[in-house]
Amino acid sequence: MLSQKSIRTKFILQLVSASATLIVIFSAILYQTIKISVFETITSSLRDYAAVIEKEIAPSNTALEYAFIHPVLPPEIRAKVVFLPKKNRTVELKQHAKGDQQLLSIFQPIWAHPHAFVVLTQEITQTDKMLERILRDILLINLSAIFLILFYALFLSRMLLVPIKILANKLSAMNEAFLRPVDTDTLPEEFLPLGKGINRLIDRIQTFVKYQKELFIGTAHELKTPLAVMKTKNEVTLLRPRESEKYIEALQSNIQAINEMNAMIGAILEIGRQEGAQFEEPAPIDLVAFLQERVTNFKILAHQEGKKIQLDIQTKYYQIVTQKTLLIHILQNFVQNAIKFSPNEGTITIRAYETPLEFMVTVEDEGEGIDETKDLFAPFKRYGNKGGTGLGLFLAKGAADALGATIHIANRPEKKGAIASLSLPKNQQKINKKRHR
Template sequence: MLSQKSIRESFILQLVSASATLIVIFSVILYNYIKISIFEDITHELTKQAQIIATSRTSSIERMGINIFDPSLSSINNPNDVQVTIAIRVNQGNTPSFEHSEKDEQKFLTIYYPLEKREHYFISITKDISNTDILLNKILRNILSINLTAIFLILFYALFLSRMLVLPIRSLTNKLANMNENFLQMIETQKLPSEFQPLGSSINKLVERIQIFVNSQKELFIGAAHELKTPLAVMKTKNEVTLLKPRENEKYIDTIKSNNQTINDMNKMISNILEIGRQEGAQFEKPVEIDLIAFLKEQVNNYTILAKMEDKNLIEEIAPLSYKMMLQPTLLIHILQNFVQNAIKFTPKHGNITIQALLLKEGFVVHVIDEGIGIDESKDLFAPFKRYGNQTGAGLGLFLAKNAADAIGAKITLKNREDRQGTVATLLLPLRKRSL
């Protein structure tokens, strides 16, 4: 039984079915054309003989042994197995007609041609067409044999052609099957047929994203191990030094407080690592249509409260009235929260943090502008555990923001302000739906 999901089997079935149908139709037309042509020649011959006899003088007809005034049937035989007689047909009218008959496994064709001088009298010429029928049967058998051979050849060709067509797919499948996280190799699209080059390019983009993801995960694991190992080693050293000899209670309390602070920092780091796991789950969240302007205004209200708690001002500059887009809201919140939290962290007290939203030709853009110390643009700020400035933290916020942006097809950048000291964090969402 053919699999309904097999492209190759479906292609073979459709090609053979279509070809067989065309062959049968062509063969039927050819056979009927041959048959009609042969019988047209025979009927034309019989009609011509009947016309000659009908237009002959009575004496000439009598010399042939035919008495047109005698209703009794008489006949003559000629070398072409043709029998000529006189017939009376009352209901036929005054037009020629042909009739097929069969006797003793022989087939005959008879023409009844009217005589102008006698009403209801017809010249009857009967021709033996047994050999013609045998010839037509041979032609039919030969056509059927040719049809079966042609269908068999088409089936063989369909098998060969379908195998050739799926070879690129099999090649791609084998290359993908041999890949793993330690062996990721780009596909040479130039060696693929032109129809499969877009597929190869898409696979290469996917492989590139997997490579980035795997490298990021490796870097994350190595960085996490290093970041957790160092404070643990410091805590262990402090404890060992404290236990070397009896000390005052205040020394023990200082050591415990110091260790507690280190544990708190480690907990923050572990929370960020867990956040990465949640974010990866959010990437499989089903995109929904949201109004970005209403969404931003709602988030800005929350960020305003956070800024006021730090004695800082948050300024809103959102231009469009409405703009709808399909995306995962959870991932968008990850990006905005990171931008705003960094802006609040690095902006001095009573400073301003500006959130701008505008619609450009490239897409929908959100700027978060602070008045902080700025950044070193030569460094990879999106790598995990990379910190800048004199603020504490795990160094995973921008790494999380970059992963979220990649997941929703957005682009994020960090640049220093040109008008004064500070940083501009930018989120670009490519145009997908028209604004209202």
């Protein structure tokens, strides 16, 4: 049974109904054309005979009908003269039945008398039966054609679904340990966008699985090391009695290690919160007003660290539909890193501007810069002499991927420091621009 929700069912029904309608219309036109052609041939012949006879016959009796035989008439045509009190003296045709016979008569006025007509009658029973046979044959051909179209529609729909079934089988055989891109070279052109979309999804899944594995391994390593150090210090401290200062030193070292582990656990929990934020309903915001509001808070944070933040926005209004929480997370990470690595009295510049294809937000610091050969977005990777869990940029990268945006970090080309950039593509973010005059 074909489901009513199936595209294949709808395709078959639409193809069969449209084809059947065209066949019926064409057959009706064909039958009417054949019928008209046959009757026009008979009618034309009767007109010719009536025109010849009309010129030769002069009625001798003006009150009675009478039949006659004329040498030009074939045997199947009967002729007679009738008197009818008609005002309209035009040639008329009349088809009528007599018993089992079908007859066609033509009434030709005889100009020698105002009420006289010569009537030629031809039996068309066989012609009528022939037309009925033609109609039955056309109906049988129509039914056969509709069944053939139905079978063709079933075959064609099955053939069109083959690429989808192949893709479905490949996807069902995949798991996180066996992810292979779909070979788009073997797909029909109509399925190329689907194949490419699946491959992009597979790439994202592979990246996600890779980072998750790195995260789990890194988490275990980062927590195991301080625990082992704490255990060793405690064991050494307990080997023999010591001064109270040594115990206090050991406890303070343990508290510091515990604080570092708590910070790491907090960062790991932040990953869970960020994944939950990916399900946040996108909402429209004015990105310019949003940046101005956030920078006010960032300035307070930078002032506490003895640093300054300046804002350079080159557009007055820019509306975007996005997930606000993820966007805040990216910007907050950029600014916190810039504050961390900038020197005292350093200036952090936040810029925002449009290009034909994207809206850019950059955060520039005056620190030592970065090593561009390193993967800065890998989890638990720390660079420089500053502390941290090494998960900030990893989380920012995940948030950007969820938004369909891209982030990039590079050294400033003209001066010391690094520049972190966020690119929001217009075609992916459903951006609606509005200019203030």
